[in-house]
Every structure is written in C-alpha cells, then in structure tokens.
Amino acid sequence: MNNTIETAERAEFTQPASIVDGVSLGTILDNAEPKGVPTKDMWDWQKDHMNLVSPLNRRKFEVLVVGTGLSGGAAAAALGELGYNVKVFTYHDAPRRAHSIAAQGGVNSARGKKVDNDGAYRHVKDTVKGGDYRCRESDCWRLAVESVRVIDHMNAIGAPFAREYGGTLATRSFGGVQVSRTYYTRGQTGQQLQLSTASALTRQIGLGNVEIFTHADLVDLIVTERDGQKRCEGIVTRNLITGELTPFTGHAVILATGGYGNVYHMSTLAKNSNAGALMRAYELGAYFASPAFIQFHPTGLPVNATWQSKTILMSESLRNDGRIWSPKEPKDDRDPNSIPEEERDYFLERRYPAFGNLVPRDVASRAISQQINAGLGVGPLHNSAYLDFRDAIERLGKDTIRERYSNLFKMYEEAIGEDPYTSPMRIAPTCHFTMGGLWTDFNEMTSIPGLFCAGEASWTYHGANRLGANSLLSASVDGWFTLPFTVPNYLANHLGEAVLPADSPEAAEAVERAQARIDRLLNIKGPNPHGADYYHRQLGEILYFACGVSRNVKNLQEAIVKIREIRADFWANVVVPGEQNYMNQALEYAARVADYIDLGELMCVDALDRDESCGAHFRDDHLSEDGEAERDDENWCFVSAWEPAGEGKFIRHADPLYFESIPLQTRNYK
Numbered sequence: 322m323n324n325t326i327e328t329a330e331r332a333e334f335t336q337p338a339s340i341v342d343g344v345s346l347g348t349i350l351d352n353a354e355p356k357g358v359p360t361k362d363m364w365d366w367q368k369d370h371m372n373l374v375s376p377l378n379r380r381k382f383e384v385l386v387v388g389t390g391l392s393g394g395a396a397a398a399a400l401g402e403l404g405y406n407v408k409v410f411t412y413h414d415a416p417r418r419a420h421s422i423a424a425q426g427g428v429n430s431a432r433g434k435k436v437d438n439d440g441a442y443r444h445v446k447d448t449v450k451g452g453d454y455r456c457r458e459s460d461c462w463r464l465a466v467e468s469v470r471v472i473d474h475m476n477a478i479g480a481p482f483a484r485e486y487g488g489t490l491a492t493r494s495f496g497g498v499q500v501s502r503t504y505y506t507r508g509q510t511g512q513q514l515q516l517s518t519a520s521a522l523t524r525q526i527g528l529g530n531v532e533i534f535t536h537a538d539l540v541d542l543i544v545t546e547r548d549g550q551k552r553c554e555g556i557v558t559r560n561l562i563t564g565e566l567t568p569f570t571g572h573a574v575i576l577a578t579g580g581y582g583n584v585y586h587m588s589t590l591a592k593n594s595n596a597g598a599l600m601r602a603y604e605l606g607a608y609f610a611s612p613a614f615i616q617f618h619p620t621g622l623p624v625n626a627t628w629q630s631k632t633i634l635m636s637e638s639l640r641n642d643g644r645i646w647s648p649k650e651p652k653d654d655r656d657p658n659s660i661p662e663e664e665r666d667y668f669l670e671r672r673y674p675a676f677g678n679l680v681p682r683d684v685a686s687r688a689i690s691q692q693i694n695a696g697l698g699v700g701p702l703h704n705s706a707y708l709d710f711r712d713a714i715e716r717l718g719k720d721t722i723r724e725r726y727s728n729l730f731k732m733y734e735e736a737i738g739e740d741p742y743t744s745p746m747r748i749a750p751t752c753h754f755t756m757g758g759l760w761t762d763f764n765e766m767t768s769i770p771g772l773f774c775a776g777e778a779s780w781t782y783h784g785a786n787r788l789g790a791n792s793l794l795s796a797s798v799d800g801w802f803t804l805p806f807t808v809p810n811y812l813a814n815h816l817g818e819a820v821l822p823a824d825s826p827e828a829a830e831a832v833e834r835a836q837a838r839i840d841r842l843l844n845i846k847g848p849n850p851h852g853a854d855y856y857h858r859q860l861g862e863i864l865y866f867a868c869g870v871s872r873n874v875k876n877l878q879e880a881i882v883k884i885r886e887i888r889a890d891f892w893a894n895v896v897v898p899g900e901q902n903y904m905n906q907a908l909e910y911a912a913r914v915a916d917y918i919d920l921g922e923l924m925c926v927d928a929l930d931r932d933e934s935c936g937a938h939f940r941d942d943h944l945s946e947d948g949e950a951e952r953d954d955e956n957w958c959f960v961s962a963w964e965p966a967g968e969g970k971f972i973r974h975a976d977p978l979y980f981e982s983i984p985l986q987t988r989n990y991k
C-alpha cells in the first residue's frame with residue numbers, strides 16, 4: 322500500500338524519562354496511519370488504497386484466528402466468506418461459549434435514529450473524551466463510522482434488537498454520553514450478538530471455508546525471521562482433552578483472545594478469560610500497550626466473602642433509571658427505605674449535575690470508592706453504595722422497569738437474596754475491562770508482522786477509560802469491518818509464498834518451548850507447597866490495593882517488590898497435581914497464574930512509569946484542585962508500548978497521540 326501523501330505538520334515528539342528502575346526508552350512507533358490525511362478521513366483513505374487479493378488467489382492463503390468471541394468469530398466468518406482458508410481455535414467446546422455471551426447492556430452506534438442530534442462526530446468526541454485523550458483519534462473515527470453498519474449487519478444475521486412500538490429499533494443511554502445511541506436486546510445483548518456471530522461462523526464451517534479446533538488452547542506462537550525481519554507464521558496449541566501439543570502454520574495469525582481482567586483474581590469476566598496468548602506474544606516481541614489502563618465498573622456486586630471466586634456485573638444500563646446514593650452519616654445501618662431524603666447523598670447528581678448518574682465509569686467508580694473510603698459504605702461489610710429504583714418505579718411503574726431490566730433484577734435477587742423492586746441494590750467498583758492489550762497499528766497489526774490483534778485483547782479505541790457499549794461495538798468493528806480488509810492488505814505482499822511447513826525448525830522450537838514450560842510447572846517439588854489459587858488471590862489483593870481505582874508511587878513500588886516475591890515463591894513451591902496427557906485443569910490454571918504474575922508486574926511498572934492521572938489511571942499525586950484526574954499532555958500524550966528486556970527490565974516504546982477533530986481539553990462532566 323502506498324502510504325505517502327504529503328504529511329500534515331505534527332509537533333516533534335520526545336519521550337519523557339522514566340522514574341522506574343529497569344525501564345529504558347525505546348523507539349517512536351510508526352502507527353501506519355496514512356500521512357497527511359485528516360484523522361476523520363483516514364479509514365476511508367486506507368480502505369481505498371489498501372492492497373487487494375483477487376478472489377482466485379484468496380484460497381492460496383492460510384489465516385489462523387485464535388478466539389471465537391465477537392471479534393474472532395466475526396473475523397473468521399468474514400475471511401472465510403471472502404474465500405481465505407481459515408482455521409479458528411478456541412479452548413471452549415463450541416464457539417458460542419466465548420465470554421462475549423455474558424455482555425448485557427448494549428452496543429453503541431451513531432446512526433442518529435433518535436431525534437437527539439447524534440452522529441459520527443459526537444460518537445468520536447464521546448469516545449476520545451471518555452478515554453481521556455489516550456486513544457488514537459483515527460481509530461475512534463473508524464469505530465464511529467463503521468458503527469453505522471454494525472447494527473444493520475448484526476440485525477441481518479439474526480440479532481433481535483429491541484424495538485419501539487412502531488417497529489423502529491429502540492435505543493437507550495450509557496455513561497459518558499448525552500444522547501441515546503445504545504442498541505440492545507433486553508439485558509442480553511452480548512448473548513444475541515455472540516449467537517448471531519457464532520451462527521455465521523458455523524455456516525462458514527459447514528461450507529468448508531473455515532475449519533474449527535475446539536478444546537485447543539494456544540500455548541505458544543511460531544515467530545520466524547526472514548531477511549532479518551520477524552514474522553508470525555503460526556501457533557502451538559495444547560488439546561485440553563488429550564494434552565497433545567500441535568503446531569499450526571499460516572500466512573497470518575489473528576489473536577482475538579479477550580481481556581485479561583482476571584489478573585485481579587476477582588473480576589466480572591468469565592473465569593476462563595486469561596492473558597496467556599497475549600503474554601506469549603509479548604515475550605516474542607509484540608509490544609504490550611497501556612497494561613495499567615483497567616476499567617473498574619461502578620455497578621459490580623460487592624464482594625461479600627473472601628472465599629468468593631469472582632464478582633458479578635449489574636449492567637450500566639441500570640444507571641438510566643437507578644439513582645446512586647449513600648447515607649450522609651457513616652456506618653448508617655438503617656433499612657435504606659427508612660432513611661429520609663434529606664439524609665441521603667445522591668453524590669453523582671450532586672458532583673456532576675450535567676451527567677448525573679450517567680457519568681463515565683471511571684468517574685463513577687472513583688466517586689463510589691471515595692464515599693466508601695470516607696466510611697459511608699453500606700451493606701454488612703460497608704463496602705458498597707445504593708443503586709435505587711424507587712423513584713423510577715414511582716414515575717414509570719413497576720411494569721416498565723420490569724420490561725427494561727427484568728433479567729438483571731432477577732440475577733440480583735438470585736445472587737444477593739434481596740428484591741431490588743422493593744429495596745435498593747448494593748453496588749461497588751469491580752475490575753471489568755482491560756483497555757490495554759497488544760499494541761497494534763492502524764491496520765490492527767502488532768509489532769510482529771503477520772500477527773494481528775482484535776477485540777478486548779488489543780489496546781485500540783478506548784484510551785484510559787472505555788465508554789459503556791463501545792466494546793461489543795469495537796469487537797464487531799474489528800472482526801466484521803476492519804480485519805477482513807487489513808489482513809488481505811498484508812497478505813497481498815506474500816502472494817506465491819508457501820506456508821511454513823508444520824515440521825520446520827521454527828515450529829519445532831515453539832513446541833519445545835511450550836513443552837518445557839509444562840514440564841517446569843509439573844516438576845516443582847518445593848518445601849512449602851501451595852495450589853496456584855494461593856498465589857492468584859495474593860496477586861489480586863495487591864493489584865486491587867496498589868493498581869486499582871486509585872494509585873500512588875509508594876504503593877506501586879511496594880507492589881512491584883511483593884509481586885517479585887510471589888513469583889519466586891510460585892516457581893519454587895506451586896503444586897500442579899496430575900500429568901500433561903489428559904484433561905488437567907490445575908495445569909491450565911497454574912500456567913495462567915504464572916502469566917498473571919508477570920503481567921501484574923508489568924501493569925505496576927506501567928502505572929508507576931506514567932507520571933500523570935488519566936481516565937481510570939488515577940494517581941493520587943496528580944489531582945486537580947477539585948480532586949479530579951489531572952493529565953499531563955505536555956509529557957504523556959502518547960501510548961506506552963512495552964517490550965521485555967530481561968528480568969526486571971523493560972523497554973518503553975511510544976506511539977504519540979495527536980488530536981485534530983477533538984482538541985485536547987480537560988474532561989468535564991459537571
């Protein structure tokens with residue numbers, strides 16, 4: 322692709338030094354944006370100028386897609402339909418089981434259906450501002466522009482979106498916006514989008530265009546070097562039933578393996594979501610962008626006991642009608658319904674009158690945490706705030722509320738044993754989404770040529786804070802409307818090249834590496850044995866405390882030391898019962914925890930290194946006068962993309978960020 326129109330002037334960029342021991346500065350990254358094109362037109366320009374592969378040549382290419390969630394399932398189905406030979410991998414027993422099935426509230430699209438003056442520009446503005454200017458503006462334009470196609474496409478392949486009485490598609494509002502652009506299927510939007518995508522994928526499998534490998538866990542990547550340049554040409558999987566390691570080779574590999582929030586031990590993610598594929602790629606040279614940008618969802622259910630294994634999400638859509646409050650007096654254990662109006666603090670409405678309960682998630686989570694830390698938490702452990710539907714029920718009636726949220730209310734009642742129609746829900750911030758992920762350029766290719774990354778596994782679009790309902794969208798845009806163009810753009814330059822033989826030395830080396838890791842885990846016979854969960858819980862507690870809703874230098878420095886101690890203990894003492902060659906979930910889990918420990922360290926390094934507050938990365942040494950996050954655009958207006966450089970050493974590469982359509986300004990939701 323010719324990428325060389327005359328460049329518009331962009332200010333010279335210099336990386337700031339790091340205060341973190343072991344961090345050195347790397348390169349300024351080329352993000353493959355077309356030069357000299359306004360950010361708002363870049364995606365159209367790129368699509369017009371990308372290399373094409375003719376229909377007859379497509380079957381000569383093998384593409385490997387890891388993950389069958391919304392992003393991976395869509396990419397595999399679309400590339401299969403276009404005529405490429407696709408192999409798709411998941412550790413689940415069926416594509417539909419991917420974590421995307423859990424998403425509740427909705428998917429954004431700036432189709433401007435409602436008469437509220439919405440459009441692509443407003444969507445970009447909300448996304449960039451919501452992400453606190455730490456995302457790439459050109460990516461956000463792609464997200465907004467393609468969002469218009471997503472709804473029609475998903476509708477066409479079977480997603481039964483909610484409709485108004487007159488038949489038009491219904492919408493609702495999510496946090497951080499003042500329009501109504503979220504399309505939904507009651508509280509089961511992810512389920513319906515995932516089922517539609519899985520059906521489209523299954524069709525391609527039936528047609529023979531896509532071959533699926535279930536129970537296939539990616540345990541390594543095959544990275545070759547040709548003419549001095551790295552290239553990703555395959556993966557190694559472990560069959561979770563037989564334990565067999567198998568190399569698969571292809572011309573390109575897409576990682577769509579989802580988010581890494583389970584690093585915190587307790588999160589709203591599916592228990593099996595993990596960081597394995599990302600960490601293998603990172604170790605082999607795919608840079609990890611913004612690992613410390615983590616979203617804490619304000620409406621999680623509070624932790625009730627230390628033995629709990631995960632947290633549960635109450636959808637953000639509930640903030641359309643629910644009002645968040647805490648009592649004005651600390652430790653007020655009265656029945657909430659008996660607390661009079663004047664003794665309640667509707668703190669979001671008080672502090673942010675313009676957006677009220679619909680401020681973005683980072684702002685809401687921070688405010689709730691501040692109330693809890695000030696002793697104003699409610700519930701048996703005083704670790705939550707109320708989300709109250711009393712006024713909405715009075716205004717709209719119980720039937721309307723039931724129609725909108727019945728499955729969520731039922732879920733709450735089943736989990737907590739209280740009826741939210743008569744008593745307010747109790748909610749607390751919980752780890753929910755990872756804005757960080759593998760660094761990708763504008764074509765969604767990582768720093769290893771031939772390796773692409775999509776969906777929550779990648780870093781794109783969301784900056785330092787994701788807006789609600791933008792993730793089902795980003796996974797769909799990546800899978801259906803980005804990779805089907807950008808992967809062929811890469812492949813076109815490799816026409817005529819045979820696929821790497823599965824018995825090549827590079828493939829054998831990757832299999833050996835995977836085997837050595839398994840052997841190491843199975844053969845630890847330390848004096849102080851513990852299961853992997855013992856280490857995972859400790860790690861989670863450290864991360865919630867030091868790299869959670871708020872962060873500071875001292876806690877992060879101590880966390881890095883503690884995580885290194887946990888790693889030493891883990892590799893000396895972890896017990897992994899059983900063997901490799903049959904289903905061994907203890908082995909799978911121990912491998913995941915080993916990755917979480919390394920990732921946790923990287924997250925703390927990133928959080929300590931980024932000497933500013935932005936979005937969900939709230940450093941309490943960088944506050945504005947009124948206590949809000951204070952960015953440092955002069956020094957930190959770039960994406961940190963990390964490369965490992967040996968034990969305790971890291972290289973920080975930088976992708977500078979420029980804002981043309983949405984000029985840099987301080988976020989204000991007041």
Ligand SMILES: Cc1cc2nc3c(=O)[nH]c(=O)nc-3n(C[C@H](O)[C@H](O)[C@H](O)COP(=O)(O)OP(=O)(O)OC[C@H]3O[C@@H](n4cnc5c(N)ncnc54)[C@H](O)[C@@H]3O)c2cc1C
Binds near residue numbers: 389410416423589793
């Ligand atoms: C409870 C909850 C509710 C949410 N609600 C919303 C919402 O209303 N709106 C919204 O926009 N977003 C929502 N989100 C976020 C959104 O659901 C996710 O970000 C999105 O679905 C991620 O899709 P994905 O394709 O990237 O990954 P996933 O759906 O997580 O799929 C990952 C795939 O990768 C496979 N995989 C992973 N690792 C490996 C490996 N090592 N080997 C082989 N296969 C592997 C898995 O088997 C799976 O198929 C919600 C998230 C949660 C937790």
